[in-house]
Amino acid sequence: MSSLGKLVAxxxxxxxxxxxxxxxxxxxxxxxSNKMADSLAGTSADLIKGDLPSxxxxxxxxxxxxxxxxxxxRVLVPSEEISQNMKLAIIAIEDRRFADHNGVDWRGTVRAxxxxxxxxEVEQGASTIDQQLVKNYQFxxxxxxDAERRAAxxxxxxxxxxxxxxxxxxxxxxxxxxxxxxxxxLISFGNGSFGIQTAAQTYxxxxxxxxxxxxxxxxxxxxxxxxQFNPYANPEDTKQxxxxxxxxxVDTGAITPSEGAQFVNEPLGVxxxxxxxxxGCITAGDRGFFCDYVLQYLDENGLSRSMxxxxxxTIRTTLDETVQANVQRALDTxxxxxxxxxxxxxxxxxxxxxxxxxxxxxxxxxxxxxxGDSQTVQPQPFSLVGDGAGSVFKIFTVAAAxxxxxxxxTTLSVPNRVQVSGLGAGGARGCPPGQYxxxxxxxxxxxxxxxxxxxxxxxxxxxxxxxxVGVAPTVDMATRLGMRSYERKGTAxxxxxxxxxxxxxxxxxxxxxxxxxxxxxxxxxxxTLSSGGVWCPPSPIESITDRTGKRxxxxxxxxxxxxxxxxxxxxxxxxxxxxxxxGTAAGAAGSAGxxxxxxxxxxxxxxxxxxxFLGFTNNYAAAVYAFNDGxxxxxxxxxxxxxxxxxxxxxGNEPAQxxxxxxxxxxxxxxxxxxxSPDPAYQRGTSRSGMPDVEGMSQSxxxxxxxxxxxxxxxxxxxxxxxxYGTVVGVDGGTGxxxxxxxxxxxxxxxxxxxxxxxxxxxxxxxxxxxxxEPVVLEVPGLAPITISPPR
Numbered sequence: 001m002s003s004l005g006k007l008v009a010x011x012x013x014x015x016x017x018x019x020x021x022x023x024x025x026x027x028x029x030x031x032x033s034n035k036m037a038d039s040l041a042g043t044s045a046d047l048i049k050g051d052l053p054s055x056x057x058x059x060x061x062x063x064x065x066x067x068x069x070x071x072x073x074r075v076l077v078p079s080e081e082i083s084q085n086m087k088l089a090i091i092a093i094e095d096r097r098f099a100d101h102n103g104v105d106w107r108g109t110v111r112a113x114x115x116x117x118x119x120x121e122v123e124q125g126a127s128t129i130d131q132q133l134v135k136n137y138q139f140x141x142x143x144x145x146d147a148e149r150r151a152a153x154x155x156x157x158x159x160x161x162x163x164x165x166x167x168x169x170x171x172x173x174x175x176x177x178x179x180x181x182x183x184x185x186l187i188s189f190g191n192g193s194f195g196i197q198t199a200a201q202t203y204x205x206x207x208x209x210x211x212x213x214x215x216x217x218x219x220x221x222x223x224x225x226x227x228q229f230n231p232y233a234n235p236e237d238t239k240q241x242x243x244x245x246x247x248x249x250v251d252t253g254a255i256t257p258s259e260g261a262q263f264v265n266e267p268l269g270v271x272x273x274x275x276x277x278x279x280g281c282i283t284a285g286d287r288g289f290f291c292d293y294v295l296q297y298l299d300e301n302g303l304s305r306s307m308x309x310x311x312x313x314t315i316r317t318t319l320d321e322t323v324q325a326n327v328q329r330a331l332d333t334x335x336x337x338x339x340x341x342x343x344x345x346x347x348x349x350x351x352x353x354x355x356x357x358x359x360x361x362x363x364x365x366x367x368x369x370x371x372g373d374s375q376t377v378q379p380q381p382f383s384l385v386g387d388g389a390g391s392v393f394k395i396f397t398v399a400a401a402x403x404x405x406x407x408x409x410t411t412l413s414v415p416n417r418v419q420v421s422g423l424g425a426g427g428a429r430g431c432p433p434g435q436y437x438x439x440x441x442x443x444x445x446x447x448x449x450x451x452x453x454x455x456x457x458x459x460x461x462x463x464x465x466x467x468x469v470g471v472a473p474t475v476d477m478a479t480r481l482g483m484r485s486y487e488r489k490g491t492a493x494x495x496x497x498x499x500x501x502x503x504x505x506x507x508x509x510x511x512x513x514x515x516x517x518x519x520x521x522x523x524x525x526x527x528t529l530s531s532g533g534v535w536c537p538p539s540p541i542e543s544i545t546d547r548t549g550k551r552x553x554x555x556x557x558x559x560x561x562x563x564x565x566x567x568x569x570x571x572x573x574x575x576x577x578x579x580x581x582x583g584t585a586a587g588a589a590g591s592a593g594x595x596x597x598x599x600x601x602x603x604x605x606x607x608x609x610x611x612x613f614l615g616f617t618n619n620y621a622a623a624v625y626a627f628n629d630g631x632x633x634x635x636x637x638x639x640x641x642x643x644x645x646x647x648x649x650x651x652g653n654e655p656a657q658x659x660x661x662x663x664x665x666x667x668x669x670x671x672x673x674x675x676x677s678p679d680p681a682y683q684r685g686t687s688r689s690g691m692p693d694v695e696g697m698s699q700s701x702x703x704x705x706x707x708x709x710x711x712x713x714x715x716x717x718x719x720x721x722x723x724x725y726g727t728v729v730g731v732d733g734g735t736g737x738x739x740x741x742x743x744x745x746x747x748x749x750x751x752x753x754x755x756x757x758x759x760x761x762x763x764x765x766x767x768x769x770x771x772x773x774e775p776v777v778l779e780v781p782g783l784a785p786i787t788i789s790p791p792r
Contacts, residue, residue: 288367335364407685423508608647
């Protein structure tokens with residue numbers, strides 16, 4: 001550059017400095033451009049008085065950290081927790097007149113401006129700690145995108161004047177100690193560390209309060225360039241820079257010359273590798289899925305991920321390490337983690353009428369990014385996945401039936417095959433168009449009690465039952481008890497919600513559980529039933545405090561009494577035979593040595609593509625769900641759990657085995673295990689008076705009574721076993737639900753004649769039908785008894 005050019009540049013630089021000096025008096029009137037005027041808008045020091053981003057810590061129920069969440073790795077400390085060595089070192093190398101100036105070192109600024117202008121390049125910065133605080137805050141905190149970050153550090157007169165103005169205002173509103181403390185808490189020290197406390201831990205494994213002179217000098221020297229003076233990448237440059245800081249401290253009188261000579265002879269003394277907090281759920285190991293659910297739950301209830309990563313919160317969760325460890329062990333044993341394309345998940349929820357706390361969430365798949373090691377970060381345990389929980393959904397049909405009046409003592413028919421219209425179409429082989437057909441796999445008695453039907457799980461019984469109850473009430477019951485994702489739009493193929501799609505198409509197959517399942521929600525269904533019918537959101541949060549220790553409240557949904565307590569207790573008892581006798585989970589329970597009361601239900605979908613087990617006690621509820629999670633969907637096989645071409649996996653296999661394996665060692669961890677007392681009203685049925693007892697009556701009389709009571713009557717002639725022709729010998733489908741179908745089993749007259757006539761009803765119609773010798777008493781609800789005498 002020519003001498004004339006340097007002179008012009010010097011004049012320009014001096015003008016910028018003069019403008020900055022005069023700005024407090026002259027305001028913006030002398031600025032020459034709109035850009036400069038815009039840059040001066042909002043130069044109040046209030047703009048840099050906000051909280052600094054800092055680490056949020058997620059802990060288990062005992063307060064032990066499981067994850068650290070942050071955008072900038074920073075732990076804030078007050079002035080008294082920063083060593084004097086650090087304060088003296090940073091002042092010596094960055095702003096030795098810090099205590100004397102009013103935010104801007106005019107003498108240094110003029111010198112730097114002249115030096116830079118005459119040399120033609122930037123050789124000196126001359127920014128005070130106040131000015132650096134302004135610039136770093138705008139770059140690290142205020143800027144929301146790359147453009148704003150570039151603007152925060154651009155080398156223009158407009159930005160420099162704005163920085164000067166804010167520094168002057170800042171110095172008048174904050175004490176020197178507060179400015180220095182905020183600066184040391186804010187700035188970057190490289191290797192992902194922000195703020196002096198994190199830097200002290202990262203490089204030396206000590207707190208900021210304990211930094212020695214050499215340690216403080218190294219950190220102070222790094223501020224100029226964290227890449228050039230990185231002790232792991234450039235140790236020689238870093239030591240030279242550190243020694244420069246030490247000599248500067250001697251010049252300022254912070255340390256004596258003899259101390260300086262001693263300190264420069266010391267090695268850097270940094271740790272073998274940077275000691276930093278691992279970031280995010282990815283480092284939480286087998287608790288990664290739980291951590292991920294915490295973030296989702298917070299985001300849904302008022303605390304976004306960005307707020308968490310900047311807010312410095314302490315998030316104490318409900319994670320019980322003992323339960324989590326047992327759940328993970330059971331999944332590792334039965335879930336076959338090494339196999340590809342299949343996963344098994346399990347979540348545990350504690351029942352209660354005021355909260356449902358999630359104490360464990362785990363998967364047979366590891367939480368991680370190494371796909372080749374069968375790892376995943378997909379939210380498998382708490383999202384809609386797989387092909388369904390199968391027969392577990394029969395409990396929703398029973399719950400809806402109990403609410404409509406059926407008693408738990410009711411005996412349900414078990415036909416080998418059902419063929420009904422209006423409940424979708426398809427199903428069993430050979431089903432006529434427009435019909436829904438279901439057959440049982442295996443053999444069953446002709447009828448079963450509700451409890452035995454839940455334990456042995458014949459499909460035809462529950463298809464008949466949902467026909468009587470109605471699809472819509474059954475789906476609504478499922479969502480009320482806990483399957484809340486089914487209400488979310490876009491979960492069905494046509495863009496509707498799953499519940500809307502099923503109700504719109506009146507799909508009776510819902511009772512057989514063919515829809516994707518959120519296994520955590522299914523666990524919470526058990527918690528709702530175990531809580532006397534009270535639904536609460538499955539919460540992983542025990543408490544949240546901010547950086548000051550103040551409690552933070554979430555906008556969590558309140559608990560709801562979704563079904564009558566008597567209904568919930570009665571259904572829990574009705575589900576209590578799955579682990580004994582002919583129950584579908586009895587084998588798994590026996591293998592684990594389980595001998596405690598519990599409520600359970602197994603489920604398997606068509607073609608064995610997924611299976612589940614829901615089990616609960618008064619202390620905990622948990623669903624285990626095995627499903628295809630790879631790119632290829634196949635049938636699933638047992639022993640070991642895997643994909644295959646001839647599915648033989650059932651809910652009583654790995655899902656039930658995993659449940660009993662997990663809970664057997666910790667069955668009474670929360671207290672004695674017990675079942676509730678059933679409600680007599682729900683045992684006998686609240687509408688049993690509407691279901692007349694017609695056994696022994698004639699076909700016509702029984703038909704008339706049942707039709708008048710609101711039932712749809714069918715007739716089936718069977719072997720009479722000594723009963724006269726036309727006598728009703730039994731009723732199938734007697735759910736007690738008005739509008740439901742019942743089938744009269746009527747004697748065909750075989751197996752006996754006139755002797756021992758029909759008790760309780762008139763003989764069958766027909767010219768030769770015999771009539772008993774004794775008077776018949778008809779008991780019709782709402783009428784006085786009617787006595788019919790036989791002809792003499």
